[in-house]
Amino acid sequence: xxxxxxxxxxxxxxxxxxxxxxxxxxxxxxxxxxxxxxxxxxxxxxxxxxxxxxxxxxxxxxxxxxxxxxxxxxxxxxxxxxxxxxxxxxxxxxxxxxxxxxxxxxxxxxxxxxxxxxxxxxxxxxxxxxxxxxxxxxxxxxxxxxxxxxxxxxxxxxxxxxxxxxxxxxxxxxxxxxxxxxxxxxxxxxxxxxxxxxxxxxxxxxxxxxxxxxxxxxxxxxxxxxxxxxxxxxxxxxxxxxxxxxxxxxxxxxxxxxxxxxxxxxxxxxxxxxxxxxxxxxxxxxxxxxxxxxxxxxxxxxxxxxxxxxxxxxxxxxxxxxx
Amino acid sequence: xxxxxxxxxxxxxxxxxxxxxxxxxxxxxxxxxxxxxxxxxxxxxxxxxxxxxxxxxxxxxxxxxxxxxxxxxxxxxxxxxxxxxxxxxxxxxxxxxxxxxxxxxxxxxxxxxxxxxxxxxxxxxxxxxxxxxxxxxxxxxxxxxxxxxxxxxxxxxxxxxxxxxxxxxxxxxxxxxxxxxxxxxxxxxxxxxxxxxxxxxxxxxxxxxxxxxxxxxxxxxxxxxxxxxxxxxxxxxxxxxxxxxxxxxxxxxxxxxxxxxxxxxxxxxxxxxxxxxxxxxxxxxxxxxxxx
Amino acid sequence: xxxxxxxxxxxxxxxxxxxxxxxxxxxxxxxxxxxxxxxxxxxxxxxxxxxxxxxxxxxxxxxxxxxxxxxxxxxxxxxxxxxxxxxxxxxxxxxxxxxxxxxxxxxxxxxxxxxxxxxxxxxxxxxxxxxxxxxxxxxxxxxxxxxxxxxxxxxxxxxxxxxxxxxxxxxxxxxxxxxxxxxxxxxxxxxxxxxxxxxxxxxxxxxxxxxxxxxxxxxxxxxxxxxxxxxxxxxxx
Numbered sequence: 001x002x003x004x005x006x007x008x009x010x011x012x013x014x015x016x017x018x019x020x021x022x023x024x025x026x027x028x029x030x031x032x033x034x035x036x037x038x039x040x041x042x043x044x045x046x047x048x049x050x051x052x053x054x055x056x057x058x059x060x061x062x063x064x065x066x067x068x069x070x071x072x073x074x075x076x077x078x079x080x081x082x083x084x085x086x087x088x089x090x091x092x093x094x095x096x097x098x099x100x101x102x103x104x105x106x107x108x109x110x111x112x113x114x115x116x117x118x119x120x121x122x123x124x125x126x127x128x129x130x131x132x133x134x135x136x137x138x139x140x141x142x143x144x145x146x147x148x149x150x151x152x153x154x155x156x157x158x159x160x161x162x163x164x165x166x167x168x169x170x171x172x173x174x175x176x177x178x179x180x181x182x183x184x185x186x187x188x189x190x191x192x193x194x195x196x197x198x199x200x201x202x203x204x205x206x207x208x209x210x211x212x213x214x215x216x217x218x219x220x221x222x223x224x225x226x227x228x229x230x231x232x233x234x235x236x237x238x239x240x241x242x243x244x245x246x247x248x249x250x251x252x253x254x255x256x257x258x259x260x261x262x263x264x265x266x267x268x269x270x271x272x273x274x275x276x277x278x279x280x281x282x283x284x285x286x287x288x289x290x291x292x293x294x295x296x297x298x299x300x301x302x303x304x305x306x307x308x309x310x311x312x313x314x315x316x317x318x319x320x321x322x323x
Numbered sequence: 324x325x326x327x328x329x330x331x332x333x334x335x336x337x338x339x340x341x342x343x344x345x346x347x348x349x350x351x352x353x354x355x356x357x358x359x360x361x362x363x364x365x366x367x368x369x370x371x372x373x374x375x376x377x378x379x380x381x382x383x384x385x386x387x388x389x390x391x392x393x394x395x396x397x398x399x400x401x402x403x404x405x406x407x408x409x410x411x412x413x414x415x416x417x418x419x420x421x422x423x424x425x426x427x428x429x430x431x432x433x434x435x436x437x438x439x440x441x442x443x444x445x446x447x448x449x450x451x452x453x454x455x456x457x458x459x460x461x462x463x464x465x466x467x468x469x470x471x472x473x474x475x476x477x478x479x480x481x482x483x484x485x486x487x488x489x490x491x492x493x494x495x496x497x498x499x500x501x502x503x504x505x506x507x508x509x510x511x512x513x514x515x516x517x518x519x520x521x522x523x524x525x526x527x528x529x530x531x532x533x534x535x536x537x538x539x540x541x542x543x544x545x546x547x548x549x550x551x552x553x554x555x556x557x558x559x560x561x562x563x564x565x566x567x568x569x570x571x572x573x574x575x576x577x578x579x580x581x582x583x584x585x586x587x588x589x590x591x592x593x594x595x596x597x598x599x600x601x602x603x604x605x606x607x608x609x610x611x612x613x614x615x
Numbered sequence: 616x617x618x619x620x621x622x623x624x625x626x627x628x629x630x631x632x633x634x635x636x637x638x639x640x641x642x643x644x645x646x647x648x649x650x651x652x653x654x655x656x657x658x659x660x661x662x663x664x665x666x667x668x669x670x671x672x673x674x675x676x677x678x679x680x681x682x683x684x685x686x687x688x689x690x691x692x693x694x695x696x697x698x699x700x701x702x703x704x705x706x707x708x709x710x711x712x713x714x715x716x717x718x719x720x721x722x723x724x725x726x727x728x729x730x731x732x733x734x735x736x737x738x739x740x741x742x743x744x745x746x747x748x749x750x751x752x753x754x755x756x757x758x759x760x761x762x763x764x765x766x767x768x769x770x771x772x773x774x775x776x777x778x779x780x781x782x783x784x785x786x787x788x789x790x791x792x793x794x795x796x797x798x799x800x801x802x803x804x805x806x807x808x809x810x811x812x813x814x815x816x817x818x819x820x821x822x823x824x825x826x827x828x829x830x831x832x833x834x835x836x837x838x839x840x841x842x843x844x845x846x847x848x849x850x851x852x
Contacts, residue, residue, distance in 0.1 A: 047415070103600045107358060111551050112596040118544070119589030126586075247422060254419045287430030291423040295405065298419050302412035484719060491705055491716050498703035501666065502764070503691040503720035556707070 003313045008262070015168060024160040028232065029272065031164045034171045035228045036268035040252040041178060041261055042221035048259020049182055050214035051194025053106065056097075056113030057249045059120040060090045060219040062241035064226025066124065069139045069236040070132055079144045079231050083170065086227035087220045094219020098212035117246040124238035138237030141230060167228050174221055178261055181217070190214050255297060257306025266305035270297075330573045336462040338569020340531065343469045343524035344539075344546025345553065345561035346476065347517050352555045353480065354513020355406075356493050357417060361424035363543030365401075366521035367536060368428050369394040370529050371436050373522070374443060383446055387526065391519050398518025399511045406514075407507065432536040443529035465527045469562060472520065476558045489513055544588065552595045554608020563607065568595070617678075619644040619772055619804050620665070625673035627657075627664045627828075634660040635671070636828040642772075642821075647798050647805045649819035649836065651812045651850060657828040658808040659700055662774050666690050666697050677772065692720055696765035700776040702757045704764075706750030710741055713749050713760055717767025727767070734763040737793055755786040762790070766797065772804045773797075779811045787811070791818045812850040816840040824850070 015034075019027045043057050067089050068082035077085075097116065104112055123129075125136050133139065146162035181187050189210050192200040201207050230236045248271045255270045256263025278289040301307045347366065351359045359365075373390040377383065401424065409420055447464030480486040492499040492509035499506050524546075525539065532538050549568045553560025572591045576584070598606065620642040627635035635657050642648045652658050664671040666687050675682040682690050691697070696717075705713050714734055718727045735742035738759045744752060749760060758778055765773055775794075779787040791814060797803050809815035816822060816836045824832040824839075832845060839845055846852055 053415075100596075100600045103603055104596075107555070108551060108599050108603065111547065111592075112599065114544075115548075115589065115592030115596050118592060122585045122589050250415075251419055251422060254415050258413065258415055284434045285430050287426040287433075289430075291425070291427035291430070294419060294423040294426070298412070298416050298423070299408065302409065302416045484715075487708075487712060487715060488719050490708065491719075494705050494707050495703065497668070498699065498705060499716075500668075500687040501691060501697050501699060501703060502716050502768070503688045504716075505686075505688050 003316050004309075007309070007313075011265070019161060019164050024158055027158070027160045027164050031160065031167050031232050032229075033265075033268050033272045034164070034167045035225050035232060036249070036252060036271055037264045038171050038174055038225040038228070039222050039249050040256060040267045040271075041175065041264040042218045042225065043249050043253045044256070044259055044261055044264055045178055045182070045221070046214050046218035047253060049187065049194065050190040050211055051197075052101070052211060052214060053110050054113040054215075054218070055110050055243070055246050055250060056116035057218075057222050058241050058243065058245035059116045060094055060222040061226035061229065061245060061249075062120050062124065062236075062238075063093055064090050064223030065230035065236045065241065066133060066139075066226075067223065068227035068230045069141050072141050072231075073139050074132065082227050082231075083224050086223040090223025090226075091216045091220030093223075095212050095216030097219070098215030101215065102208055102211055114243065114246075117243045121238040121242050124241070133238075134236075136238065138235060138240075141234045141236070143234040144231065163232050167232070170224065170228065174224070175261060178221070182261070186210065186213070251294065255294075255304050257304030257309075260304070260306035260309075262309070263305040266308075326577065327574075330577045331570050332458060334570030334573035335466070335566055336458055336569070337573065338549075338566035339462065339465040339469050340524075340528050340542060340565075341545040341549045341568050342562040342565025343465070343472070343527055344521075344542050345549040345565045346469070346472055346558055347520040347524055348546050348550040349553075349555060349558050349561040350476065350520050351513060351517035352493075352550070354489055354493055354517065355510055357414060358421075358547060358550075359517070360418065360421040360543075361428060362517065362521055363539030363546070364425050364428040364432070365394070365398065365518055366525035366528075367539045368432055369397070369518070369522035370443065370525035370534060370538075371432055371536075373526055374436070374441065374529075374534060377444070383444060390522050390526065394518045394522035395515040398514040398516070401518075402511050402514035407510075429536055436536070438536060441534040443526075443534045445527075445530040449530075461530055465531075468523065468527060469565075472523065473558055473562050476520075480558070485512070541588065545591070548592055548595045552598055552605055554605030557605070557607040560605055560607030564605070567606075617644050618642070619678060620806070621674070621676045622661070622665070623674040623676075625661070625664055625671055625675065627660050627669050627671040629660075629669065634669075634828055635664065637673070638825070638828060638830055640823050640830055640833065642804060642806055644804055645798070645802060646821055647795065647807070647819045648821045648823070649815040650806065650808045650823050650825060651810075651815060652825035653851070654810065656825045658810075658825055659776055660828075661825065662697065662776050662806070662808050665774060666695065691768070694768070694771035696768045696770035696773045698761045698765045698773070698775045698778060700780065702761040704749045704752075704757045704760055706748065708749060709746050710749050710752070710760060711745045713764050714741075714767055717764035718769075721769070730767055730769070734766060737766075737797075738763055754781045755783070755790075758782060758786075758790060759793075762794070766801070766803070770803060772806070775805065775807045777808055777810060779809060779814060784814070787814055791815075794818060812846075813840075813852060 019030055039057060039061060043054060046052055046054055064086040067086040068079070071077040071082045071085060072079055101109055101112055124133050143159050145159060146157045150157050189200070189205045192203070192205055193207055193210055197207060252264070252267030252271045256267030274293055275290055278293065279286040281289045344363070347362055348358060351362060369390055372393055373386050376386045376389060381389065405420060405424065406417065409417055445461040447461040449459045449461050452458040452460045452463040480490060488504045489509045489512065492504050492506040496506045528542060529538065532542070545568055549564035550561040552568065553562070553564030568591055571594055572587050575590050576587050618641050622641065623639050625635050625638040626633060638661060650658050650661060660669055663669045665675055665682065667682065667685060667690060668687055671683070677693055677695060680693065705716065711731070714731050718730065721727055740756055741760055741763060749757065752760060762778070778790060794805060795818060798805050807815055807819065816839060819836045822834065822836045822839050823830050
């Protein structure tokens with residue numbers, strides 16, 4: 001058993017059992033954490049996997065969220081089915097966005113994705129769509145109840161707890177699918193593109209296809225995260241999906257270690273918990289404290305949680321070997 | 324027709340704001356090959372320093388150069404303390420650094436000078452320019468200073484040795500070292516200059532948008548967009564980009580129905596992205612030719 | 616003839632990997648010397664160590680001054696010009712700007728202008744393309760530009776890292792002919808690192824052969840070139 005495998009099992013055990021001992025509000029925070037981990041993972045596939053930079057993930061998140069909300073509120077669809085629909089719609093959206101984005105790279109792609117992120121809240125507020133989106137006020141969603149079979153088993157499960165485990169299962173499924181993707185031929189094609197696009201092209205990799213696919217997949221996964229977010233919070237509104245969310249997801253990716261899927265969990269933890277910590281340290285200077293914590297982290301571990309993990313693994317292996 | 328001309332002129336005046344910011348953006352890009360997301364906040368902070376100096380009784384024409392010097396020094400200091408130590412860390416980590424800087428500066432400014440809007444004086448006055456109702460003397464002054472800055476920067480980069488050295492250091496640091504250039508100090512110099520230009524931009528913009536910690540948020544975005552539109556290697560492009568964005572934004576707001584203030588920014592950005600897709604180096608930029 | 620560059624017991628490291636294992640060689644003033652060896656032998660590492668571009672220990676002395684620990688840019692200012700592997704051309708800048716950069720540390724403006732004209736005389740194709748973006752030049756032209764840029768420093772010692780790389784043999788012959796001329800007329804000491812042993816041995820007077828980070832053979836270039844055993848075992852032809 002390698003160090004990494006043991007660590008993963010411990011982490012999994014913690015994720016499964018901790019909520020049983022927590023109050024609903026903290027379970028809700030853990031759900032939020034899982035949801036952001038999914039979104040950060042999506043960004044890791046895009047940037048770490050195919051080398052494309054995106055500051056626009058909040059737009060896909062928003063589309064996923066609104067898809068779920070509209071389906072649940074206006075069409076009465078069960079929340080479970082909103083996830084795949086959100087995923088597919090966002091995949092298409094991401095793929096379509098990826099097409100013109102093929103001509104852009106680096107700073108120009110950043111700007112284009114940034115534009116998308118900035119535009120999205122405004123589009124959601126548009127009068128034209130108000131009937132569906134609820135305009136500036138957004139939509140309230142009815143939080144789903146845990147399924148009947150649990151009650152019949154005598155288990156008292158709160159809505160938050162049920163949603164947490166539901167999210168956890170989805171997150172694990174996405175995680176395993178993504179790991180497989182990156183290890184597959186397609187994943188290697190994407191990474192070849194990331195490392196040297198010209199060489200990849202010369203080797204016969206269909207660069208355009210894989211780049212747009214990467215965008216599509218990343219957007220699709222982010223959309224699923226958005227849908228889960230909408231369900232968990234029971235509410236969608238345009239101003240919940242601003243550029244700040246996109247920036248937060250970006251930071252999550254960097255803190256976790258770009259391209260390292262397990263790091264998404266660490267990165268998401270940073271975005272969910274550190275702002276609160278910053279505010280408790282100093283209300284007036286919460287932004288500054290946040291910035292300082294961020295700087296300290298990137299100074300100590302520029303390669304993020306991945307660096308921490310590898311260093312720890314190295315240390316533990318050495319201790320084992322010498323004992 | 325008259326409405327059109329009015330809107331174009333009004334667009335040129337707002338465009339001057341973006342052009343000024345775009346110059347600072349291009350400056351930093353020429354020095355370090357990335358965009359500094361905290362540029363706007365640094366400019367805002369410099370403007371607050373100017374404000375504070377004037378509160379303490381320093382006359383405007385002393386405040387201006389003093390603020391420039393302080394901003395220059397501040398830019399160098401931030402680079403030495405924060406970004407030099409990050410050194411060879413991946414680009415994305417530097418970006419995280421810019422974001423952190425943004426958060427810190429914004430927060431500190433808010434705490435020091437609070438979040439209420441303040442008036443900021445202009446040396447040009449606010450009278451109608453040459454009797455025209457469309458451009459005030461301040462706006463004309465802003466356009467004038469922006470062009471002056473542009474000319475100075477152009478001369479600096481194209482005709483001075485330090486300018487050439489800076490361009491080389493940003494383009495290919497290892498080769499630059501091999502011709503004897505101290506790349507590290509070129510980067511610090513670039514930061515100082517960008518900070519100074521940002522200060523000028525802030526001081527010119529504040530009389531129009533009013534001084535408060537969040538004043539540069541929107542302006543920075545437009546500044547980036549203008550710089551990218553114009554081509555990041557070209558200060559002239561940045562300025563032209565600024566004016567074009569200003570004019571376009573105004574015309575869109577006037578002539579396309581249903582476009583209120585909220586949609587102006589996304590539409591302007593959409594235009595820019597469209598241009599980039601068609602002309603990836605920007606309107607006036609040079610795309611580096613890559614021979615494999 | 617005095618020693619211009621003296622390297623003793625040089626060990627160089629890329630991270631944890633040691634690339635040079637106690638290398639010793641010296642170069643005389645005014646000579647053309649070549650350092651030969653197979654891929655991965657440590658030729659490029661040696662040259663980079665001279666300019667402190669790679670972590671190293673040992674002794675490197677240039678005209679009696681120690682170079683170890685000094686920054687790359689200050690080493691350049693002693694009068695050492697390094698033409699790196701792959702040319703290191705400033706592709707986004709014009710040909711003439713590349714030349715100006717070669718002289719960026721010099722203060723004598725008028726002489727710089729004269730030197731640029733001199734470079735155009737050595738390499739007429741550069742004059743034709745002086746306003747062009749350097750990245751649009753062909754491999755051979757970029758190599759000439761790289762050499763010209765190095766010469767703009769008015770160096771005492773010029774280090775060239777695989778200048779023949781990717782160039783047609785005729786182009787390399789021309790280039791080496793110009794290097795010989797520069798050595799004789801401008802009194803520039805030259806150290807050429809090369810994989811293409813045959814042409815390098817025609818150009819140089821002295822040769823060193825490096826294998827896995829150590830010098831295994833040194834001597835007169837003509838003798839080495841005519842010694843079939845050495846050629847076959849160390850140089851592959």
